[in-house]
Amino acid sequence: MVDPISIIGLVGQISDLIQRAYDYGKAVHDAQSDMRKLYTELLGLKGVLEQLEKLDIASAEPHIADLIRSKEFRKTLSSTSELVGRLVENLNKKQTSSRRVNAFLWPWVKDDVKADIQDLERVKTWFIVMMMAENSTQMEVLMIESHEILNIAREGQERGKLKDEEEKRKKISEWIQPFNPKQLHAKAAKKRMRDTGSWFLNGDFKVWMDGGDGSPRILCLRGKSGSGKTTLHAAAVEQLKSYQQEDPKIGQAYFYCSFDDRESQQPLNILGSILHQLSEQHPEALEGIDQLRKSGEVLGENAILKLTSQYVSNFDKFYISVDAINESFSCIEVFEMLLQLVTENSNVRLFVTAISSCSHWLEDLQLEEPPEIIEVDMGTEDVDRDIDFYITTRISEERLLRRLSNETKLELREKVLGNAKGMFRYAQCQLDSLSTLRTAKMVFNALYNLPKDIYEVYEKILLRIPEADRLLARESLFFLSVALRPLTIQELAEAAVLDDYDARIDEECRLPEPMVLLEICQGLVDYDAATSVVTLAHSSVRAYITSSHTDKGDVAWFSYNIPGIHADIANKCLLYLLLENFQDGCCTNEELEKKFEEYPLLRYASRYWPLHARLSDNYGRQEAFAMTFCLSSKKAGGGNFSFWVQCLMPDASREAIMASEPLYYASSFGLAGLVKSLLTSEGVNVDARGGRYRSSALHVACYRGHVEIARQLLECGADINLLDSDGRTALFWAKRLGRRDIVDLLEDPKYAQTKGHTVVTLSDLPEYMDYPSWFCCAYRVNWGYRDDEWHPTPEWVARDFQMTHYGLYEQQVTFSYTYEPSVSGMESARTYEFATTEPNIYTKTGLWNGDWSIGFNDPSDEPGVVEIRTQNN
Template sequence: MADPISITSLIIEVGRIIASLMNYAKAVRDSRPDARKLSEELFALKGILEHISAQSEPLSKSEELGLSDPEFLANALVRTNETLQSLLFDLEEPVSKYKRLKQKLEWPFTREKFNSHLIRLERVKSCLILVFTSDSNALNRDLHDKLTDLATSLEENLKVRNDERISTAHRDLCRWLAPSSPTGVHLRASNARLDQTGKWFIDTIFKEWLWGHDIYQQILFVLGKSHAQGVAFGYFYCSFGDVASQDPKNILGSLLSQLSESNPSILESIWPLYEAKTNPIVGRYPVDIADIEDAIIKHMSGDQPVVLLVDALNESCQSENIKRSFMRMLSKLSNLRILLTGTTDMFSCKHASIINVNSTIIKDDIDTFIRFTLQEDAMLKNLDSKLKDQISETISQGADGSFRWVQLSLESLSSLRTVGKIREALQTLPGTLRETYAGILQRIPASDWELSRAAFLWLSFSNRSLTLDELNEAVVLGETSTLLDEDMRLVSPGILLEICQGLITQDEVGNVNLAHASVKDFLTSEWIRSSGVQYFTLDPASAGKYLMRQCLNYLCLDNFRSGYVHSIDSILERERKNSLLQYAAHFWASHSESRNFDGRDHSIVNKLLSSRDLLRCGNYGVWVQTIAPDIDVETIETTHPLYYAASFGLVSVVEAIIESAPDIDLDAPGGRFGSTPLYVACWRGNHEVVDLLLQAGANPYRPDPSTGLTVFFLPQRPKFVRTKEILSRVPVKQIHSDSPKGMLSESPRSDTSPQPKRRALGDDIKGQKVESDNYKGPLDTDIGQRAFGSSSALLPSTIPTLEKFLAQVMELYPRLEPTLAQRLAQEQCRRYERLAGMRQKHAQDIINHSCRSARHCIALGGDAASTPHRPESMSSQGVGSPSALDFPPGVPLPPVRSLPAQFECPICFEVKKFQKPSDWSKHAQEDVRPFTCTFPNCRDPKTFKRKADWVRHEMEGHRRSEYWACSFPECGLTFDRKDNFIQHLVRQHKLSEPKIKRGKPFLIEQLVPPESNIETLWEIVEQCHREEISHEERCQFCGDILRSGRYLMVHLGRHMEELAMPVLEMVNQSVGS
């Protein structure tokens, strides 16, 4: 191996010789041509030596220059040194003054000597080049192996990252399908289950049913609990204390999610729906029951047994809907088995095998439970065996198949402190479960009856689980209370748990519930009405009205008389101090039966609504700000109570407002989006209120500002059937003067009425309507309207001014910083002008018959031309007939029947070739240019044709997920792009240029100056690379929190597409087709 230092010395010698030649060229007149030739040869030699020196420096100890004959290189270097020394000798400055003077005036080489030096230099160069060319194959093979290893590593890394993305998407999809998980309940039930119990069911009845083939025995209805396993199975637990667990969508969604573990293909039908129901404002709409049924039927058919288990179906208030879904799936799937448990028969013997769990069947299980408790209970395990046998025999005989009675009886005995008391209690045990409950209630001190009854009522009929803090405030609130102060609050937060004698419990997350569903059954039964504890009787018919009044009383307290506040911190602090405020604000209206309002109900509702006249809108302002905390205070001040009464479906309140104020403006805008009371009532499906408002003179032709549509264009969904029937009876009218351009000139009572071209965000992402009810919060009045049509937030007749666009942006995204909102509005203006300009120019070209599209111009009778399929597009995305499902929201369908094709783009009117739908989608977005920098202080806030360019701009210019910090002393500059950093190293620090220079008969690279003594360029690039730690970021449009900048970019891109793409439709309507 050559010594790098000797090579470096040769390079230095070459530099000395070149310097001497330059001096001769300046001093001796006729020497310049010869000096130039020698210099060129020497420069070439210097380049070769530099290349050898660079290759001689290994990147690591294990990597060295592989040469087939190192001795050959050494000999070549020796000859090189001899040649250079010969040149130096001829050019060396003489000792005597005369010879030095002569040397300066005379060229030292004769023609023969000059040619000799040239020949020797050529030979040296050839030898050195031959050294490396002889080893090029070995080096290439080594490079190929390394590249192959690198490619394999990259493929593995990409696979891991892809698997992570798929796993994350799968988790998000399953969370959307199953917002209510049965896992926690299942773990509690499994932990409570004792070994050797349930054998009477699992070993006989269950196995016979599971593998049976009678289609009419596909349902097994068990009046009790059970456990089973199958090849493909799903389970769910309904709970009377968890409203979400009673929703059929959540139940079936959870079952489908579990089935996907054994058959992942089932999610293929759900994934497009998941994307279609994406809305940046309201999140994702819940899945439709019919879609879940279709997916299970399509993908779970076959020979694989499918078992579904649903426990306590009777505790769901929508059990009939669940039953219908199960019956439909059973009629299509012969391999499906469904196991249901409950307390009442819900199926006839024709459709199900019904097993009544009586005392005889489960006697062994009850005896096992008794023995286990006597052995494990901290008090009972200390009793002698004789007394334990007596307890076991007595409770077993009195159980009559009721585990709950056994549990309460054993708990009662465990609470006693002497053997005598236990023996006495055994003689007086209640004979039934209801007598047990009555005995528990009798033990509640009379002074606590009012508190305990209020707690039972709230927990039995509340619309969601209450926390202990919420319940503590609810039970102390009197019907005439005007102020909730410290004197009224309970001394101990947990005192209710003690007062209610174990009939209420607190779970691990802090929610309070009745201890068992049978508690509510007992409190609402006929038996309790004539018992000694009739004070605790609860009436389901009046419970809702009572809770409504209590919620309204709470909202009308003087605690909230001060009105709205001006910061989110103040809102949160107010809710922290007043625990029940959230529940009362959101659910008071859902507890009401608006047609049954009496004078007292009207009085308390009017008290809340009339407080709007107080400073900062008083209690009314607090209520509105609680249900919509991001609403601006000006909207609270200007929105009439009629708007909210219509939104909540308060028929009697709407009637009273209309009667008390005959001159009221029924079409006054309200809420965050300026909708009319009629529009919000239609959107929320309050058909009775719709009828009232129409009779009072509300204008159904007035378009909603947030959608540009009238109430006649509600989506075709079951939720709006009654409302559409009422609207169909609206008398025929001409267009109102304030109606948008192109509005129907008559009432759209016919099914053939034209529909608007625009699509709403509530539509399917691929352009088709989604037949499902949108999920919203209990009283989320505005969010649903915003979702409906928010992607078409401009009226067709709106003059496209900056002010109009700015109002649109701020209405859609009130969170935006003013600077960014102004930028987006300006880009909307430019976008409209550019697109309208292209359309107007094309219209003029059509008139002049000078369209450049020629035979493809559709307006001149042209047509598209089919093009052959490219091989790479055949196996990828959809060729053939394009449909709305193939394109993102806002992208119009291409004017062709099939792809690939060549046709005139209806946006830019250029003739293009498109192989597949994604080609057309990209082109449409390039024409619209929806992407703009979202950083207010950006120096170059331009629009981008391609999403990738916009992402690169933000990630490298602003978000800085990675950067390079120069490590050279006294430098410290940072660079966001790798190529910029490399150029900095080359130009500022004189490192070797990574690009290979061409134009010579050999390869030359610049060498790092020897005095730098640093590592190679690529090592420095790697060492100086820095990556920012990924962290959660909040969307400045909607406030959603995304876990990293890359996820945020995808999210922001959708916002900008939804804002920009509808401009196409606006141009179509305003400029004309």
């Protein structure tokens, strides 16, 4: 291969970039002007370099030879090569199969490309100035005088590199850490009152933190809801940060499982965040994560655990702390995986908080040598000292409470502390309420009617809500109680006013001031002005509303069960998506963005209605709404259904969206009831393709792990051998993802299908691949090769197709490929047909690492490998 640092190598790079710039300009109308400028600069630079090469070869001017061999020239040549490489990468990574998407992405590429064009112009100018020198002496003078030109160009390239690195880190971060715990940590740390929690931080926590090799490495802090575990956890994290600053060989990662954000409860997100934080302290780990990302492997817990163990060894001690581990819907699984990190790495220490003991999880694992664990109970006596300090401090700081007599202050302190029973949340609510009263006398009178516990606090708040506002309050509290991610105040306001009779939603339906919801639900919700996010004030609010305490009496209006409210929210989201505002189906990207702005609940409803429907356990009537929603796909433009699909996949082409059937998405989201209804509906095609990879409903059900839906589809005749656009079957994905129950189902003789071999055509393959170049060999071949092009041998076509499309291992395949005369250089077109005579030929013959020029044998030599039939057209 030609050295890219040589003039010839750089000219080759530029020629490739010229073609790419031309192609990009053709594909993206808005980029044509800038691509012409780039095209012009590249042609000019190419011409200058070619002239320098000619002058050097001619040896007519010795100073040119001196120039080309100078350190400065080689350095400039190298930096120019890097600049051209970055331009190629920029144009490559932004292109997709959709011209519309390319046009949408161009503004993000434009500034980078324009800056690079300016740098190209500077470099070209430098080469020209050097070439025009009459002798070596003049060249040296010009080199000094033009040094500033190169400096500017190099500084621009350095900025480009830094920007590329930052973009790379951002992509890796978003991939490995979908949920960032920093915001929750900041919120929890802010709530802590100084000097509280010292009984723990200077006691058991310090012993665990400073412990030697033989000391217990797992610490569990348990306490009831509202006792202040999260605030104490935040204080512990801050203490570890201080310890970490003293020694670079100390590392830590923390996480918060939040009751009101499902993303924070995902085991994969917890482990991913831990690994990401490790990479921030040990940058080499970032490369390991990037390699995993680029490998194409499905991101799984085992891969993250392996990488974490690999890089955590670079620390003397590495602390992992997870708050509210019990809030994860897979808390035992999370604990087991964290335990694995501890047992496999002697330098790892684990701190978790929970509402109950972690010891029984350890016992359930039945380990031969279970690690020793320290369990600390947030006993009433310890917590009460902190609550007492908190009450005393609040009394001294609140303007009204400071005016109370000493006797009243003492009475307030004793009553609030006595009723709190170790609950910080109770003390906070009471002091917040008392400090809003108008006079000291009113505070004194209120002390004789204090709620006896936190549930009575919430009952009084609910009963104070005016009759006219109760519906808004109930709808808001219900939505916040089971929301799958935090809601903005605008989203909540939109959801609170929506009812079954709305065909459209406009300003007449909406609240003039969404913030009024905070006033109505005061004491039960929290609002973050920086993010506009509104949440329940505490997990105990949800615990109260879903408890038996709200079953009877005046507060029964606010009572509900969790599956029931999931069903109501699924209905509400479906009703929103069925509004006339979205009935026209697919729209342009600009129109879609405008709709997201005009209809605040649209993003949430689009993403989460299927999840709420699954969590409802078929409670309620969302299936009827869902069928109405699915049937809208038959309308012109795809109706509300196709609009929803576009919301899910804004980058997909209109054709891909319109081709996706409701059965595909119902199977993907695990909506068993809806799948059953769709399978019995008129005209359903059980093998209809959908999604980005033209998969069938069976493909996606197996990929997502929905075994019962897969069974339903097979009962209705779904084709097991069908290939997605990557050439993979449903069985491939089941095996790849370790879904043993689905593998057993697909291999059940009851569902065996004898349909002969599968015929693969180019239409089955991804539309963005460039044929026939996709099949091009990475090595020289003897057939079809010309000086300026690479072409594959027939053997390579079959090998590459089958090696890339792993699903072909599981069945017989016939593949036909025709070389046209204009492509192959042959006198007439020729068709090659390759047929595997039995499944799994590669695993049986071991051709994976073979010599591809002889890797495909004639059937007479080795039966059952590849049969090649050639015919002239």
